[in-house]
Amino acid sequence: MPSAKGLMPLILVVGMLLSMSGWALAEEGEAAVADALAERLAEKEAGLRDFYAAREGRPAWQEAETVGGFAAALRSLEADGLTPQDYRPDALVAGYRQVQAEEQAPAARARFDLQASRILLTALRHLQRGKVDPHSIDPDWEVPIDAPPLDLAAVSRAVDGQRFEQAFALARPSAAPYERLRAGLARYRHIERQGGWPKLPQRQQSLRPGDIHDDVPLLRERLAIIGELEVMVADLFPGVESGAADPRRYDDALVEAVKRFQRRHLLEVDGIIGPRTQEALNVPVGERIAQIRVNLERARWLLHGLPDSFVLVDIAGYRISYFRPDGRVWRSRIVVGRPYRRTPSLRSAITHLTLNPTWTVPPTILREDVLPKVRRDLGYLWREDLMVLGPSGQRLDPREVDWSRPGNIMLRQRPGPQNALGRVVLRFPNEHLVYLHDTPAQGLFASEQRAFSSGCIRVQGVLELAQHLFDDTGTPAHVASLVAKGATRNIYLERPVPVILHYWTVHPGEDGELVFRPDIYQRDAALLSALDRPLSG
Template sequence: MLPSKGFQPLILAVVVALSLATVALAQDGEPLLVQDGQPLLVEDAEPTLAGALAERLSEQEGALHDFYAARDWRSAWQDPVTLADFAAALHTLAADGLNPQDYRPDALVAAHRQVRAEASTLDDRARFDLQASRVLLTVLRHLQRGKVDPYRIDTGWEVPIEPLPLDLAAISRAVDAHRFEEAFAAARPSALPYQRLRAGLAHYRHIERQGGWPMLPPRPQPLRPGDLHEDVPLLRERLAIIGELEVMVADLFEGVVARATDPRLYDDRMVAAVKRFQQRHLLEVDGIVGPQTREALNLPVSARIDQIRVNLERARWLLHGLPDSFVLVDIAGYRISYFRPDGEVWRSRIVVGRPYRRTPSLRSRITHLTLNPTWTVPPTILREDVLPKVRHDLGYLSQQDLMVLGPSGQRLDPRRVNWQRPGNVILRQRAGPQNALGRVVLRFPNEHLVYLHDTPAQGLFTREQRAFSSGCIRVQGVLELAQLLFDDTDTPAHVATLVSEGKTRNISLERTVPVILHYWTVHSGEDGRLIFRPDIYQRDAALKDALDRPLAP
């Protein structure tokens, strides 16, 4: 155990050294306060590197202290080969979307060369050892929980980041064996989505090294199936580069396409490839190369690389310590997944908040469900959406089945309210088939007052991009999800029966279920290929800037 700060540094060095071994050698070959098999007295003690580290570590806290404690206070970076291999390993962090130069591998090698010089002091060598260890621990922290603090770039962030503790003894052994990738792997998320993002980053960087892909000229008219157009050969090349036209590329090499058809023909196979592209980019899947599809096709490969990098960072924020069973809301992907206790996954489509009423990122627990809910119009929606319509036509209230209530809940006559200055009136929609919340609401504590719910507007689920709500999440097939939650938490309730009764009631789950709302603009499909989503809330740019910002020296 490291002596307390009240001990004099030399006494601390002696105690640390004596705790190592009866006859031991420091990593650099210096004897550790042992002479003729007997420990030296304090007044006869020679300064050692372990002692110098111990003196400095006496005022250190946290992971750095624990790392050296796991090493029995031995230095880690005096061997030139160890340091050189570590510097080389730092360059591989580009595969995780991090910038290796943040960790200054070349400066680390130069500093090590300097402290190995004859003129360097024991204190210089101890200082360098701690410096290199700080770099290692910074890398591990960035791989485990991300380089960027999400609270600094998103004021609405509500997802606590709680990385699992690292096995510093295992990290220490990896350092001694020069197995730095093993140390890095212990820190980075092991979840399959993270591994697929890394693989996708490598793939798109390969495309970039090959020169990227061609750009289609801007056109006022869309390209439609059956058209003959000079853009088609460029489009064919563009789709072949990302793997949507493997068969047609082979045909091209054999000259089949050139002999059989006009290469300018936008034929069925090309249309099918465009539809696959549209599906992977969350565009309307119609096979028409209109403005949105052309814009997605013309986004340079460097932009896709940046998009993957920022989502690797988001994955580092989230993909640690996930529970075995939880509900995951993929905001930008308009998808919800319920990972059930039995290993099965229930998935469905969702509608999320419009860009000016964003669905927040948060982590909470589903506590109870409301069946046949009423809906009290939230203040923002009342002020910005409902009141202008009521002022225009008082009949809007009856059309939407909205009751007007006073601050204490008493019923008011709408004709007696000054709608230019309505004061603290409350508008509440009765339960029923046209209620904005539908027939069931899944509730979880959060500061934004958002929840998962049903909706009468089922037609919106057919759209590919579904940012239409005021922040809450509308779920397709939510009654099925509600019943699964009841079943999996041993809550004795039958959704269909209770809904048919028409009574508004809250039912608490016997066990709460974790729920995570998160924002991804790149995700891997079930086939492992990447799906790119529009950045509906314009969050990627701020994260990329923060990710690219150099670390302070």
Template structure:
């Protein structure tokens, strides 16, 4: 009697034998097209060979209905911000129709089958990982694209069922932000089909609450189209929207709508329609559509395989979010790098903290900012508690240095209230020498535009974030007690926490609304150009 434990290898062997027998029978009964496929497959790329391997060499695109459903699915990729014409759905249908006549050679049918499958796999990769390779447009890109491998068996079943859109659904990022960006794209394209929103003419002076102005009705129309106007349910049922009897009045309701618009566009939320608010109002809907499309592409680069617990730095949005193990999210405002000292996109792990840090001045800041000040006044070093060190860490006499040609000396600022790193630094390995840290310049967080650092990320209320990281990684430390000791020391985390620095100029707000941000690093246009560049086959 065979035990249940002994059945397992027997079942595996029998399954293998049955599979081999089925393959042999399939080979004996193979169609001329399948034979032609087999002859051509050996010279094709690995993914194409793998696709036909799971199909046991069967052609995929011999039925007109299958090709037609494929073409329809390709056209639907517009909803993801991709260009359906990259995948030539009409040409595929036309080519298949041409092959349908009498005398069509099996080798030509096989060649078509291979090309259609190549288009399918390309579309799947683009939808899963992005069409554009980020390394081609950002030489400093360091974020690995961790999309899972394609489930080719499931893709094959979707093809056979003439439901290619199911295969697309398998690989599309499943994260909620991606779906909301898709919904926003559909909404803005609907607005575009209706003619877009009106453009407001220049104002002689900023529009302030209570003002009378001939442009107010046009402003109201613009905000209604953009869903910034708030109409209460009771007023909708009554069929009226109370407002000042004079339609030219910039009333409280319209002021509230402008404030919502300013909030979504990272503008000063003051309800005043000045030059910057007017400029944002007048961005055409077509440009907003393009902005959503490039951020869908960025989402395809990033929104795969995210851990439950991680720190996300939204560079263009000036915000850090810590997604905690208990499912809550802690958020705070940040300061990021200036356009000429950009905060890079990267993915790493927070390994340790530095309490009461000293600051070794980075080479760029040393060369461009600090050395000119030292050359003008050597007393700058003492006033700012900066020591001069050789490459072995030994302190040097500043008066012994030729500051016109100082060589490889290091400049290190002592810990203290004036240290730019503040009381604590959150460290993670990267080639750019950037990190998250405290700052004595707390007033900077009140600004709406906060691209003013030298690349590192200053975090408001960073002590709260640090204590959460300590608690959530079972690192038994009290950050405030450590700071109070005044010692400079590193504190390793018991468990590393993933950290992602990424650049979004359109994202979904807390209530599901689209929020647009200034393209502070001028990255959108280059990505859009690459996204719209036609594919070559």
């Protein structure tokens, strides 16, 4: 009988042979699944074929650790505002166990592999381009989703290494605003888990600086929860240390915190707790979470393929930003369309500027706004410096027009200080005939919420923006000199400048804090409903 020492080499050899046999069986099984995959891929969608082509036909989901890790990663998509159950992580794990427990044929294992890969590609597509098709909720949508092709070879390597967060990162927008929205979502969900924030009782009178009221400690707590006040005993209960101040006094520190809150919610920044400020304070944290989720979806539609230099019109934020080629950013206030004459979302390019423009009254404004005024008082035409033109452009005498049935006339306003378009118009092709322009009504820019126009965008300081566009595109023109000449003139840019008009009701501020805006066009509810609708199939 061999000694224990003599048995050791024999045991090692047998172990190696058994291990090699296991490897061979595993390779043989994987090869059989790969053959079954190849038979089925010809009839599958292009995305699946491309994914397996990047893998040279190898199956991806034959190991328990890989499937389990993928299921856990799918549950983490909640951090992007998506619904993990859309991707059925529990059913995925159960399906794998069933296939393995029954030792099913390679064809069944191939079907499971295809199913899991389809779920992966669906999740990646949702992260990259959004779950909801924007055209399904906004028929006027004109912004192409310019996401780059996915690097499926890199995705395949991430799957093999069970680095699913890395695979997701390849798909989701890499822009800083998207990451700030994700961070904000995590923060507000944490607040929700802690019980949310208190609701202020309805008040008949506004709470003003210096007032003493029982609601003040509750207001302190509300603002401390979201970080407008530092969370300190002295903040929540003033006078604890000194024993002097009344904790019910609406003091200067709290007023400043309220003003910050108002600024982040596009309210009038006056420190007064009136009806609109109280309404914003009492929005439940769950509604704020839903609002962030909706805007993460909008970010997935937009934040890909952005040029280095472009003009961004933030409709719900009443702001315009020009990202210049040298890295500087020019920002200003804007006036946008009223709720019943909405400024559309679109993507185009500024091609030329009109200096000292005339203004031809658009048909809708003519029919709904101007004609009723003219019928009441013909002098309106002279006060607004409006010419009456016939169908072929001939000048008509207003007194000879039957204003009850004016026919196919046009009203055109001459250039001048009262022209509705001001002194300059920035033009870009679009079906809605909207553009960026100056305005004689400069006082409207003082309001925090500025939905006053008929769809076009009025820009504060637009002459400065126009000069930047000329300078940055090498267009030899001086705005102030040309405006002073008074003549109407079109000047084409040497290079068109991309322009994007987009609608955000939550956006990270310059300091990273989330800014919540009123949903002036009532678009959030339809998008949230579509985002929460379960996937079919």
